[in-house]
Amino acid sequence: MLRATLDQMRASAGRLTAAAIAILLGTAFVAASLLASATMERATHDAFTASYGDADLVVDAQGVPIGPEEVAAVRGTDGVATADVQSWFGLEVTGPRATEWVSFSPTPSDPRLAVGTLSSGRDATAADEIVLAADVAERLGVEIGDVVPVGFQVYDEATDTQEQRTDRLEVVGLLEASDNFFAMGAGGRLEPEALDAWRTEQNGGDPEFYGTVLVALADGADLESVRADLQSAPGLADASVWTVPELAAERTAQETGSNVTFLVVMLGFAAVALSVAGLVISNTFQVLVAQRTRTLALLRCVGASRGQIRRSVLLEATLVGLLASLAGLALGTGVVMIGVRVLDGAFASSTIGTTVPFSWPVPVVTLGVGVLVTLLSALVPARMATRVAPVAALRPVEGPSEQGAGRLRMTLTVAATLVGALMLAGGVALSLGLSDTDSADAAMLGGLAIGVLGGLISLTGILVGSVFLVPRLLPLLGRLAGKSVPARIATANAVRNPRRTAATTNALVIGVALVVMMSTGAYSARHTLMDELDSSFPVDVVAQVGDTSVGVTPEQVEAVRQTEGVAATATLRTGSVEIGTGDLTTYVDLMAVDSGDLGDVMRSDALDGLTDGVMVIGWTYELGDLDGETVTVTGSDGTTLDLRMVPGDVGQNTAYVTPEAAEMLVPDAQVTTIYARMADDADAVATAGAVQNAVNEVTEADGSAPVLQVGGAAVERAAYGQVIDTLLAVVLGLLAVAVIIALVGVANTLSLSVLERRRENATLRAMGLTRGQLRGMLAVEGVLIASVGALVGGVAGLLYGWAGAAVVLGGLGSLSLGVPWPQLAAVAVIALVAGLVASVLPARSAVRQSPVAALATD
């Protein structure tokens, strides 16, 4: 029987190709996911290890405050050469090119405790010295020897305000750039005592911190005894003392939670690819069995038992699955290896490494899953094979008899689709209905769970029911293909084998539905978020002076106005006023237009109600929302005005008044702020950068002009958009594998049809069908099958996408659902082209065949 199986396999090797490719792609996905996850885990481990330098021991506070006494206790322990606190402190550093918030660590007291390497200059050893990471210095435009202004804010409880502290430090050294995610304070170094002092001041006088202390041992000290001594040092009873490898392992294990999520998500996509592969495999084997009916019957005639026949089909599946999975394992490993190399080359100090951590679970899981999926997919065809009666060998084979789909299937279809659709609607209703209440988050999660389940159930309904739906849709689509004989025959051929066509389109429906669902969701998310951003951050570009005692120069305003991509500008005076009702008062930042029209630069209608006697005010810390009441406003020189409060989304403790009111309240207010609105087609990031460069140029040319910080919603808007687009691209890339497998399935079905219709195609050729027409006929059939899959998947995906967006984004306020036309068009084009491409190889073998075959009897 093994012999017979192998012979049959060899004879139908070509027909098994599609199944093999499908399983190959699916298992490559599994292998790549496992390996990528393992690589990430190792990279995380390495990054942690690197973030502790060459310390011998690490005291990990684990929630225990570590203060100066504890550090002194560590340093005083026998066998400890030196110990450094791993603390960091953020400073705003301003250079000629930009202002950046940089995180600093203290200068190490011993080279062994250094995280990161000095690339030039020396370490900061005095309070007025600073070391910057090379990439930060580059962005700021500073070099060794420059004196840079730095600043940080300290909260003053007495006045309820943030106070700005500034200082000027000299750059004495540069650090090698690092992208180690876990090395906090990698932006630069400060003299340890200066850093501690600043940090303590910012903490409101509290010198304690929560973190780690790096310890270097004295020569000849015994690690374990020092560890024990440290553990029993005063104040460290609850802290843990680790070696670096121990701590890195521990931290990696904690971090692996997110790695597991990554793995689960990746394997989720792999599962989609594999289920699509399963459909293609099942289809292939069903056709193989149908084509071998006569051989199987002959085997039964000569005494093969049903069990032997079944085992023969399953053995064939196992062999195909195993071979294809091996190839998939190789492909997946190769992809990850290349990916790692590319990443390593792209980032100079990448911690990913150049090798892939290959361990035994990878091949075992990959091969196991591949063989299992193939076997499961071959179960139904194997049962079909055992049903072949021995007498079938004696009957002529004239087209496999195609039995109609049963009533049970119909019931199942209708029930699953209806129940799924109802659950989907229920999920949406739950989430939207409770979106304004306190339990919005719970309602969203509940709605999501119900919705996902409903989606799965209805998708099952669609897949089970495609055997009814697809043969009805195909003729409608076929009409679009025209009335020519090839088009008509192609349409008729496509519906001839409803089950096979339905199974083929199902594979495509799954992939396309997911692609369109994700695109629709991303589209809705994008628009909903943009609307949200428009009202919370109505100004595209804001250029602001850091020190409000100096105003912007007219040249700077002109430079912003002239920047390419800027459509409109306005300038504003700013000051601080006190507003209060009764004993409750609060300070707010007062804004008033100086030149230009705020209506032109703001994307929201928050200031529409701004008239004489009105103050448009955002939420305030002390007074909350103010709406309609008249409140006394006290200006900088004590002038008071009674203004009517109009609430508006203009920012916390921020208020707008008319220029006249501002003139009275803050007569000496400077023009500190420039608002700019971008043209709709402008590139947000490029324009914001151009504005920054333009004002910097003015500042560089004119020493008295202030340094301006450029920010605003445009960059944020673009960043949000980019995040969504990137995520979408990644997801679509992953789903593409499933779509490709489905298209292999289309090619497979076509080539099997070509084999089955040898006689018919030859007859048509004899009657005058040209080779070109025969090719066209198969192309139309391929395009029809692919289009039906794309159509059903597209409609389902659109509905799922809207439902998902409604559930997830409903709480964000104005939900804007839309149709992602570009993606839909892309799916349609891909379906058309793929249908065409899928027909190329089958058509080639079809036209090679001589029309003489039509006259052959068998």
Place this chain on the structure above:
Amino acid sequence: MTQTIPSPPSPPSRPETPAAARAVGLTKIYGRGDVAVHALDGVDVTFAAGEFTAIMGPSGSGKSTLMHLLAGLDTATAGQAWLGGTELTTLNDDQLTLLRRQRVGFVFQSFNLLPMFTAAQNIALPSQLAGTRLDTEWYDTLVGTLGLGDRLSHKPHELSGGQQQRVAIARALSTRPEVVFADEPTGNLDSRSGTEVLSFLRRSVRELGQTIVMVTHDPAAAAYADRVVLLADGRIAGSITDPTPESVLAGLDALRNPAATVVG
């Protein structure tokens, strides 16, 4: 073979007698070297227009091959195959395809109807392929004569073998081709259905002026023809005019027994 004196409007080598199909030194060799099979070995034969000719001969004598070459389904190794005034060996695949579409009809042993189309759709297929309108009067004549009136909306699997072959004949005649080639059209039919089919083929020649070339193994079937061409080992071995089952049998016997000769 005599030829007309060349005159400007007509092609130079047009045969004098109205020949529907003609083979001149037609040779077909399958394979090469030791395994080469001379399926046809310099065959010269003419099939007159408006005539019903049967080709007979032992299995493997080259009957089907001859028909394929004359119908433009296959290409010759040497010699010429003429369909009316067209020399087929000079044509490429697309030209041959168009020629078959417009000027040749086929009847196959196993009917070869398209299973997804009704009888009526099958009959209409050749004219649709040619992009011409099916002459309704001609269609009604065919359907009436073949007795298919109440079977037109049936699919092939709902028809008996004889009915399927009658639909196939209607399909072959629907475009009024110059020649209809039929390879063992009764091979898969019982004798009653076979008789029906053969009578119709003969009527279409007599009453409708059709030209038919039919390959058959059955002397009784060959007797419906106007003339029988005998083939042996890829060569013409004789011919019988106005055949009867007995004279055909005698002719075939003579082929197996080379001592006897047949006069055509």
